[in-house]
Amino acid sequence: MENKSQRFKLLDTLYLAMMILPIVCGIIIKVLTNPPSEGISITGAKIYFTLKMPIQDLPITESQINSWFVMISITGLCLFLTHGLKEKADTKRQHIAEWIVENSEKLVIGNMGEFFSGFAPFIASILGLSAFSSLLALFGLYAPTSDVNVTAGWAILVFVLITYYKCKCGPLVYAKSFADPVLLAPLNIISEVATPISMAFRHYGNVLSGSVISVLLASGLQGLSAIVFGKLPGFLGEFPFLQIGIPAVLSVYFDVFSGILQAYIFAMLTMLYVAGGFPADEYFRRKALKNN
Amino acid sequence: MQSLDVISVNFWQIVISLANLTILFLILKKFLFKPVKNVLEQRQQTLDSKYDEAERSVVEAESSKKQWEEKLRSAEEEAETIIRTASEDAKNHGNRIVAEARDQAEGIVRQARSTAELERRSAEEDIKREIIDVSAVLTEKILGREINMQDHRTMIDSFIAEIGDDDDGNK
Numbered sequence: 001m002e003n004k005s006q007r008f009k010l011l012d013t014l015y016l017a018m019m020i021l022p023i024v025c026g027i028i029i030k031v032l033t034n035p036p037s038e039g040i041s042i043t044g045a046k047i048y049f050t051l052k053m054p055i056q057d058l059p060i061t062e063s064q065i066n067s068w069f070v071m072i073s074i075t076g077l078c079l080f081l082t083h084g085l086k087e088k089a090d091t092k093r094q095h096i097a098e099w100i101v102e103n104s105e106k107l108v109i110g111n112m113g114e115f116f117s118g119f120a121p122f123i124a125s126i127l128g129l130s131a132f133s134s135l136l137a138l139f140g141l142y143a144p145t146s147d148v149n150v151t152a153g154w155a156i157l158v159f160v161l162i163t164y165y166k167c168k169c170g171p172l173v174y175a176k177s178f179a180d181p182v183l184l185a186p187l188n189i190i191s192e193v194a195t196p197i198s199m200a201f202r203h204y205g206n207v208l209s210g211s212v213i214s215v216l217l218a219s220g221l222q223g224l225s226a227i228v229f230g231k232l233p234g235f236l237g238e239f240p241f242l243q244i245g246i247p248a249v250l251s252v253y254f255d256v257f258s259g260i261l262q263a264y265i266f267a268m269l270t271m272l273y274v275a276g277g278f279p280a281d282e283y284f285r286r287k288a289l290k291n292n
Numbered sequence: 293m294q295s296l297d298v299i300s301v302n303f304w305q306i307v308i309s310l311a312n313l314t315i316l317f318l319i320l321k322k323f324l325f326k327p328v329k330n331v332l333e334q335r336q337q338t339l340d341s342k343y344d345e346a347e348r349s350v351v352e353a354e355s356s357k358k359q360w361e362e363k364l365r366s367a368e369e370e371a372e373t374i375i376r377t378a379s380e381d382a383k384n385h386g387n388r389i390v391a392e393a394r395d396q397a398e399g400i401v402r403q404a405r406s407t408a409e410l411e412r413r414s415a416e417e418d419i420k421r422e423i424i425d426v427s428a429v430l431t432e433k434i435l436g437r438e439i440n441m442q443d444h445r446t447m448i449d450s451f452i453a454e455i456g457d458d459d460d461g462n463k
Contacts, residue, residue, distance in 0.1 A: 044296030058304035061296055067309065071316050078323040085331045087338060094331075101328040121321040129316050144309075149302050153309025208298065 008084060015083060018076025022069035026141045029065070042212055045147050063147035070132045070144070074125075100124065111268070112275035119271070126154065126267045134207050134259025138251065145259070146208040148200060151266075155196035155203075158270045162195065165278040169286060173279055199269055206262045210254030218247050424448045 033046060045061035052058075081097035089095055104124040109117050130145060137143040144150045167174045178188040225242035428444055 042298060044298050044300055046295045053304055056303045058308075059296065059302065061305075064305065064308055067312050071312060071319070074316060075319050075323065078320060082324055082327040085327050087331060087334045089331075097324065097328050098332065101325055101332075121325045122317045124324075125313060125316040125320045128320070129313060147296075147305070148299055149305035150309040150312075152301070153306040153311075154313050156306065157310045157313055 011083060012080065015076050015080035019073050019080060022072045022076075023136075023139055023141075026066055026069050026136070027139055030062075030141055042215060045142055045144075061147070062142040063144040063150055066136055066141055067129070067133060067144040067150060070129060070136065074128050074132060108271065111271040113280070115278075115280070116271075116275060119274070123267050123271060126270060127263050130154075130203065130263035130266055131260050134255065134262065137207075137211060137255040137259070143207055143211065143255075143259070145203060145262070146211055148204045151203040152196070152200040154266070155200035158199065158273065159196035161270075162273050162277045165274055169279050169282045173282055177277070177279065195273060199266060203262050203266050206258055210258050214247060214250055214254055217250060218243060221246060420449075420452050423452065 033048070045063040047059040047061050048065065050057050050059045081093045081100075083093070084091065085094055085097070089098065101120070101124075104127070105117060105120040108120045108123050112119060133144040133150070135143075137146075163174075166177060178192070179185045180188065221242040222240045225240040226238075229236065229239070229241055424445060427448055428441070431444070
């Protein structure tokens with residue numbers, strides 16, 4: 001018994017380390033590779049190294065590394081929450097794990113219907129990856145969601161799923177869905193193609209704009225503080241008093257609220273597009289015919 | 293250190309991000325949803341079995357209650373019949389005893405009566421004999437001669453029998 005609980009504690013520590021260490025690692029890498037610089041520069045992710053690949057060279061940047069860190073953290077969180085599950089729930093972490101699972105299933109079934117209940121882990125992973133990626137900005141790290149490639153990858157995966165479920169009844173039904181009013185077929189096709197692009201750019205744009213505004217405001221506050229308190233002698237004149245507190249309030253909006261809201265919107269749109277594109281009536285009619 | 297432009301599309305980065313989401317989906321499915329759902333299912337099963345058990349025990353309790361009620365009712369009936377038969381028995385027994393007693397009393401009375409009759413008869417006989425003797429003595433004395441005792445006796449017997457008959461007729 002003693003041995004077992006010792007082992008249990010050891011595993012717990014391991015999982016907690018798996019959750020926390022990636023973020024610490026990210027901060028360390030950021031500090032090591034980011035020399036303090038004057039002025040503002042709004043750029044994309046930093047390139048650590050470049051791999052030679054066919055079609056296009058692959059630069060491994062902050063956004064890739066950070067999303068892998070987030071993934072490792074989420075995996076650690078999952079392992080920690082589901083460690084020592086019992087039939088009789090008596091630990092807080094089991095309640096949290098059950099809350100996550102039950103609510104994501106409720107959300108998915110409520111928005112997509114019983115047929116898509118297998119989507120719950122997918123929606124949960126979109127929510128988790130997107131929200132935690134955006135929240136990385138709280139640690140001063142580069143948020144992977146402010147890289148268009150990251151959100152584009154997710155949007156393309158969602159587009160593949162939409163198309164897959166639209167094709168469930170064969171290509172003919174899929175083709176027919178565009179020609180609802182026949183004259184509008186070109187517009188329908190454009191809107192279909194626009195779906196992933198709009199999803200990718202909405203998410204990326206919101207998060208990036210938040211960080212851009214944060215940077216602009218921080219430097220603006222520095223200038224304002226230099227004007228207001230510049231007359232003070234010595235060190236006090238150079239200290240940016242206005243940068244205390246005010247950027248934090250903005251960060252609550254742009255990093256926490258906006259990040260979580262965008263994750264929610266992305267997940268919501270995924271659910272609506274996949275469930276909306278799926279010709280449910282036709283599918284169940286055919287299934288019933290086949291069964292008979 | 294170099295950095296990307298704010299908007300720079302890279303095919304491989306898109307592929308990596310797509311793969312990341314897929315991998316995270318599989319991780320969540322395997323490490324979060326599967327174990328939690330297993331536990332939930334187990335709990336549901338236990339709950340179901342508990343409910344079944346409770347229902348079964350309620351049904352059992354009801355049936356046993358019914359049984360007991362039936363038993364109680366039958367026991368009451370039995371007690372009633374026992375009491376009834378016992379009282380009937382007692383009545384019969386009493387009647388029999390009374391009848392026997394009456395019989396016995398009647399027998400005693402009859403016996404007493406017959407004994408009294410016998411005694412009366414013997415007393416009558418005695419009286420007759422006395423009368424005969426006395427009358428014989430008297431007649432002997434009156435007539436002064438001895439009568440043949442046998443003749444005398446038959447004569448008197450007939451006489452007395454006449455008297456007795458008269459006596460009986462008067463009665």
